[in-house]
Amino acid sequence: MEIREVEGKDIGSIMLYALSTCPWCKKTKALLNSLNVKYSYVDVDLLSKDEEMEIEEELSHWTTQMAFPTLIINNETVIVGFREQDIRRTLESMGA
């Protein structure tokens, strides 16, 4: 599965589930880039059906509905949607 790693300051595990076509996902990537943190992301719309179902299963542990972008931080904090202040506050509290 195509999970991309983006280099930056390692402040913990940051996983972004995104769509390649979605403007809010692009804004989320841009925000993470500007904060200069290390993170991983996957563009779910570019996956095969099987891989997509894997992601669906993975995400179902966190949220009741698949929506993008979804950020999972340190396997405990879930932020659905581009919520700039929430994302900033959470990452800054981790040392971003």
Add this chain to the structure above:
Amino acid sequence: MRQFTVEEIRQYYEDLKAKTEKSGYRLNPDEEYTLGIVESLLTNEERYGYQLCPCRLTSGSRQADLDIICPCDYRDLDLAEYGRCYCALYVSKDVTLEQLSGSIPERRNKKQQQESEKPQQEAQNAEGGIPVWRCRVCGYLCARPNPPEVCPICGASKDRFERFSLK
């Protein structure tokens, strides 16, 4: 995947803008942002054969995705409540910067999704008489044996219509 040229995207944007304004709606005035969404719509049309909402994942078929073909069934509800659609391609007249600053909740749920998978147009007219059809995009109603090929108000395709009854 085919890449679209700046000119192609611009041309599609201008056409969409004219069509949108003619029917009383408006596009997000942030041109750079809107051009990005237009590019995604064109990409999705290439990919799936229809303009799937760029902010949502396909369920694998046009029938299953009918409610999230742009403009989606939820646009007008989101315009009324949040001043913009889910992607913020469409905005209301008095949308605020605050309303455009982030994502809004997903209105679509699995149940609606499954409902939209049911072919609406096979419904028989049990009561007799002429059935009424409702455009799921803009709410246009018409009484005729079958829905029109395209909605005369918003241009949505025939398969976006559902049977309408007051019950």
